[in-house]
Amino acid sequence: DTAVSQTPKYLVTQMGNDKSIKCEQNLGHDTMYWYKQDSKKFLKIMFSYNNKELIINETVPNRFSPKSPDKAHLNLHINSLELGDSAVYFCASSPNGETQYFGPGTRLLVL
């Protein structure tokens, strides 16, 4: 009965590969987010969806593409992975744009 779940938890891959990270929330929230946390632990928002519609799209490379098949899911697809994409990616959800609840994170390492 995890509130916000992400798969996989760990992802090790080669440069140039394409990978996806999945996020699901069972809280009934309308808004979902993707954040990137770098090696210095700095957290920055990447995308936000409200009821399957994109509402925030920060200046991230086009290689990153979010997809929200329904209100409870927000997936992140990354094409042509680069070394600099290595980070922890967090999914979060919010009922009202206020309090945000985070998933456990996906640790991505690009070799």
Added chain:
Amino acid sequence: GIQVEQSPPDLILQEGANSTLRCNFSDSVNNLQWFHQNPWGQLINLFYIPSGTKQNGRLSATTVATERYSLLYISSSQTTDSGVYFCAVQTSGSRLTFGEGTQLTVNP
């Protein structure tokens, strides 16, 4: 965009001590949250506190919106309080912006 500054950047305490973490921000906000990231990386929401004071057990938080700062108080600290504490703020129509965090280490 809005600037968020947290202090101190690092804090080492003995178990049982009290501490105060500070978050300064550069603009009016309609959303302020405190998070704890534990040593396993999990981000846990502690408080949603755009103004006023809240308490939850040994933790309490106060935001003085007119003076653009928030304080997080930890009393009788325990080793399980170790981790990074983040303040995050949001202005109307913008996205949540995180500070750089305070790394807290509580020694037994």
